[in-house]
Amino acid sequence: MILKLYDLAGAEIDRRFSPYCWRVRMAIAHKGLDVETIPWRFSDKDVLAPSGQGKVPVLVHGDNWIHESWDIAEYLENTFPDRPSLFGGPLGKSLSRLYANMGDVMAAQIVRMVLMDIYDRLDEKDKPYFRESREQRFGMSLEKVVEGREQRLEAFRESLLPLRMTLRKQRFFGGDSPLYADYALFSQFQWARCISPFALLADDDPIKEWRDRLLSAFGGLAKSAPAYD
């Protein structure tokens, strides 16, 4: 029974740029499973109706429609327990939740640097919805949101210090090989590189080296996606 994933796409059908969809893509690859991705745009809310809400990622497995990246990861872990573990056991799952939340907080920092780059790469039919919903959320124009991003970049990089310290000691947050905790953070950098030429990480940053290791994982799954570096 093949897995199907509704996966956010830009104007180009191959530009997949949702960080939360990337978490799921990596988690599915970690489990050694195949997935058919279905390109999805913000305007296609109707096709997600069986999931009971209107956002991706949505995973379809037989009659099951699962949404929210964390819940999808849990579903994969419970449904395929004999495949490599995403969490490293129940305690590992508890410890992983902070990573997912750190990823979410990073997303809120990153979006203020790449918002216009996202807009520019959206399908035309998505642009009015995106501009309106995001300008309402931020209380200002998209153009204004990203103003001064060069200055904010330094603070962003500084805020990653605990990650950097950890990756000086071990190859992945999961140790010698990655876990869901890794994907929860990696997905933010993958999202940014898929949608924006703005470089978030300095070349000599251990975080970039870790990111590059994950780009190469699973036969270069993340590396092979259209991106800007």
Added chain:
Amino acid sequence: MILKLYDLAGAEIDRRFSPYCWRVRMAIAHKGLDVETIPWRFSDKDVLAPSGQGKVPVLVHGDNWIHESWDIAEYLENTFPDRPSLFGGPLGKSLSRLYANMGDVMAAQIVRMVLMDIYDRLDEKDKPYFRESREQRFGMSLEKVVEGREQRLEAFRESLLPLRMTLRKQRFFGGDSPLYADYALFSQFQWARCISPFALLADDDPIKEWRDRLLSAFGGLAKSAPAYD
């Protein structure tokens, strides 16, 4: 064979305020072990000579002298494998390292708010060393370091958002009960409350509720220490 821990003390012998010693105290309690703490002051470097360095925490177990809180936790985990696990297995240990590093980064923020409070509570013989070494580290007077701490408090609280989000979903970072990851973060708040009346957490913060649960753990071990709230 009783464990002995060299434990940083202030002018009052019961005022124990090293965050890294608190990590170890909690880890030892987690293992259900007894420990004799030996009050230690910055000027007592000589007594630590067998550890090969001059800082606490130092744990003495028979002929073994172990220093660095992370290494001590590993030692406890390896030496007492049948006692409750501190990490939740090898993968959990890898996932825990980020927590320890986050704790270290938090310490660097907190010290800039409580440095004068520490100084004021030191044994007289420690004061000259402390002032000189810290003023050299910060490149300014102790008094200057803590200036404007009320303004920095807001940014500090904001930086804790991923912790707060996680503790809205689960009682401890380790899930239903605490792990070393919890102690690595808790120790920073325990340090602050033992040495300073400056309130780091708002009363309605889920982080404070979690902190209070840990204060009560192990028969109120952390709560029973002389402190300011």
